[in-house]
Amino acid sequence: MKRWTHPQDAVPLIAGIYAALSPMWTTTTNRATTTMVVLGVITALVAIAELVRPDMIPLEGLTALIGVAFIVAPWVMGFSDTRPMAWTAWIIGAVTLIVGAADLQVTRMHHRDTTATSH
Template identity: 80%
Template structure:
């Protein structure tokens, strides 16, 4: 299976785009909007980089960090009381975090298989 066909990368791309666009239809504040736009764009760009140039730099760990950033953003950026946007951040964060962990597992398994001696 080619690296660019991994479902994890597509899911991360969709999550990033959803986060970026979510202020359009979700009750929000200025700070929440900018947080979601910035994190969403970064997530989408990292996912695209993993799809287009998987051999470049292993970015799976960055996807885990982005997922965690989405999860803590409502508290850190002060929009946890804006429930619609906070829930959007938590859900997108959970999806992104899980995708990053799954991608790390796939990458580690693939690397281990590549370095294992063949008999």
């Protein structure tokens, strides 16, 4: 696949950037800030890698996994009582999980189709 042909990977990129910057305008704690910045940067980097190298199938699975990490982070990292940041993590996690899972499904179907036609 050619570079920059997966526009759906722009969604996790935007979500990652939003997550990393969200402590600037959202009520937060130190632990929540660190968690959101780290997960946001990782999400953005994975999205950029997927935009540059869309043929790397495991990255879609990684995007979905990062979505799960965002969803469980408020409980695991102990900031579920900080509702504004917890809701930010849950929403970004849901979006990232859905886009990552859908992209993985599309990539697998595309890979299956090209494998079937090459035999």
